Amino acid sequence: MQIIQDKASLQAFVAKQRQEGKSIGFVPTMGALHQGHLSLIEACRAENEIVICSIYVNPTQFDNKTDLAKYPKNLHSDATLLVDASVDILFAPEDDEMYPEGLETISSTISFGKLESVMEGKHRKGHFAGVGLVVSKLFHIVKPDRAYFGQKDLQQYAVIRQMVADFSFGIELKRCPIVRETDGLAMSSRNVRLTERERFVASKLHETLQSAKNMLQEGKSLNEIKDTAIANICKHKDFKIEYFEIVDLKTLQSLSEMQKEPMAICVAAYLGQVRLIDNIIAEEFN
Amino acid sequence: MQIIQDKASLQAFVAKQRQEGKSIGFVPTMGALHQGHLSLIEACRAENEIVICSIYVNPTQFDNKTDLAKYPKNLHSDATLLVDASVDILFAPEDDEMYPEGLETISSTISFGKLESVMEGKHRKGHFAGVGLVVSKLFHIVKPDRAYFGQKDLQQYAVIRQMVADFSFGIELKRCPIVRETDGLAMSSRNVRLTERERFVASKLHETLQSAKNMLQEGKSLNEIKDTAIANICKHKDFKIEYFEIVDLKTLQSLSEMQKEPMAICVAAYLGQVRLIDNIIAEEFN
Numbered sequence: 001m002q003i004i005q006d007k008a009s010l011q012a013f014v015a016k017q018r019q020e021g022k023s024i025g026f027v028p029t030m031g032a033l034h035q036g037h038l039s040l041i042e043a044c045r046a047e048n049e050i051v052i053c054s055i056y057v058n059p060t061q062f063d064n065k066t067d068l069a070k071y072p073k074n075l076h077s078d079a080t081l082l083v084d085a086s087v088d089i090l091f092a093p094e095d096d097e098m099y100p101e102g103l104e105t106i107s108s109t110i111s112f113g114k115l116e117s118v119m120e121g122k123h124r125k126g127h128f129a130g131v132g133l134v135v136s137k138l139f140h141i142v143k144p145d146r147a148y149f150g151q152k153d154l155q156q157y158a159v160i161r162q163m164v165a166d167f168s169f170g171i172e173l174k175r176c177p178i179v180r181e182t183d184g185l186a187m188s189s190r191n192v193r194l195t196e197r198e199r200f201v202a203s204k205l206h207e208t209l210q211s212a213k214n215m216l217q218e219g220k221s222l223n224e225i226k227d228t229a230i231a232n233i234c235k236h237k238d239f240k241i242e243y244f245e246i247v248d249l250k251t252l253q254s255l256s257e258m259q260k261e262p263m264a265i266c267v268a269a270y271l272g273q274v275r276l277i278d279n280i281i282a283e284e285f286n
Numbered sequence: 287m288q289i290i291q292d293k294a295s296l297q298a299f300v301a302k303q304r305q306e307g308k309s310i311g312f313v314p315t316m317g318a319l320h321q322g323h324l325s326l327i328e329a330c331r332a333e334n335e336i337v338i339c340s341i342y343v344n345p346t347q348f349d350n351k352t353d354l355a356k357y358p359k360n361l362h363s364d365a366t367l368l369v370d371a372s373v374d375i376l377f378a379p380e381d382d383e384m385y386p387e388g389l390e391t392i393s394s395t396i397s398f399g400k401l402e403s404v405m406e407g408k409h410r411k412g413h414f415a416g417v418g419l420v421v422s423k424l425f426h427i428v429k430p431d432r433a434y435f436g437q438k439d440l441q442q443y444a445v446i447r448q449m450v451a452d453f454s455f456g457i458e459l460k461r462c463p464i465v466r467e468t469d470g471l472a473m474s475s476r477n478v479r480l481t482e483r484e485r486f487v488a489s490k491l492h493e494t495l496q497s498a499k500n501m502l503q504e505g506k507s508l509n510e511i512k513d514t515a516i517a518n519i520c521k522h523k524d525f526k527i528e529y530f531e532i533v534d535l536k537t538l539q540s541l542s543e544m545q546k547e548p549m550a551i552c553v554a555a556y557l558g559q560v561r562l563i564d565n566i567i568a569e570e571f572n
Binding site for chain 2: 007011015018019021098101105106107108109110111112113114115132133136137140141143162163165166167168169170
């Protein structure tokens with residue numbers, strides 16, 4: 001595996017692969033890699049001749065500076081994992097490579113309308129503008145045929161899918177399933193910041209999502225499902241719920257009643273200082 | 287010259303040129319071609335192995351539906367001009383190729399902050415969001431090394447330059463000088479809609495810009511220059527001025543006094559039903 005830190009070298013590498021007619025798959029990450037990321041790389045490896053993984057903790061998508069400061073960074077151990085996963089290129093730029101003129105010179109902003117008016121977009125001001133900006137930049141630098149994203153960041157996937165369609169990026173997007181710990185906790189780079197006690201109750205999020213999905217299948221009303229789920233999470237006083245929503249899978253708009261089209265049940269909650277998100281898709285009612 | 291109407295064929299053509307290591311230059315237009323466009327193609331021809339010109343009257347950048355309906359269309363004569371100019375590919379998509387899911391499904395919007403709060407952006411609501419959208423789409427489809435724009439649409443060039451920098455498009459932009467009729471009127475596809483009388487007075491716009499630039503060189507105050515220029519244009523009662531601004535060339539923000547950095551003098555005025563814009567750059571005071 002080659003580690004590349006500058007755009008020009010990466011672009012030269014990609015141009016050479018293009019001349020040889022090779023397909024290019026891309027997995028953008030913020031590092032602190034876990035099995036969730038590795039599942040994306042595995043999917044990418046299976047479908048592309050060249051696999052490029054990026055590690056870049058993008059400052060413009062953090063609404064919370066403490067979260068940015070505390071975001072775990074382990075480039076060395078990440079690189080070892082990527083070598084084992086047969087990645088061809090690790091693109092690991094510094095800030096001055098991604099924002100060479102400085103953050104303050106950026107004046108273009110992408111917005112996503114109703115799609116970002118809910119859930120993460122509502123609670124993390126400017127988050128998706130930052131995501132749209134950095135993903136656009138990475139897509140323009142890497143120019144992949146396919147790009148891989150995890151279902152855990154369901155709204156991020158929806159926003160990027162919308163952006164890719166609206167601006168005709170011509171990149172095929174893949175949404176890969178959530179990878180979970182044995183107790184059901186969705187893998188996340190932020191989990192290492194949980195205390196032992198918090199880590200123990202953290203799995204209640206997935207347990208609650210699963211119960212809510214069961215209640216959906218039993219035909220319970222959405223209000224009853226939400227009330228039960230929120231009460232269930234709040235039994236553990238360490239949790240502070242930010243939202244619990246049952247939404248249309250495509251538009252991500254909150255539903256007031258059951259529908260035939262695919263739905264998703266999404267939750268965000270603080271456990272101490274750590275913000276966790278999780279979701280479950282319910283589409284088998286078609 | 288090959289005329290291509292669908293994205294897939296164009297992308298296949300471009301991919302083949304890339305495999306052969308050829309450089310690709312791009313001139314996006316809305317057709318109704320005149321010497322101004324041909325000067326862009328000439329510049330593009332001189333610097334690239336492959337020249338792609340697009341003709342697409344993009345509905346999302348028209349704030350005025352009458353202007354869209356009346357925008358001149360002459361694909362046949364345009365194609366003849368492009369053959370003579372040694373263009374390799376004319377990309378002439380229909381609406382359902384550019385917006386296959388329909389305009390109403392587009393929910394991403396690019397905005398450009400202060401850069402679009404003035405002049406064209408202020409007077410044509412949504413114009414630059416439409417320009418940003420269609421230029422992004424065309425850049426993603428064509429994937430050129432270089433793209434050519436006319437100075438006449440100075441704010442359009444500034445917005446696209448900002449977008450290309452902010453989103454790391456990796457495309458080199460070229461701003462080409464305004465091409466004028468013998469009486470000084472800036473060439474424009476909309477000029478054919480002027481009556482004979484309107485066409486006669488239209489050249490006063492450039493004459494006024496030139497006088498304003500002379501007054502700048504003489505060290506007159508910006509207020510005096512603006513007042514003189516506006517009075518000069520208003521002598522011809524057919525004109526209805528929308529704005530007359532002396533701005534910083536890079537930021538396009540209005541200046542209240544002379545500066546050492548390059549400036550531009552910009553005007554927009556209606557002559558009957560036709561909206562004309564023109565500008566002149568004043569940078570020799572450095």
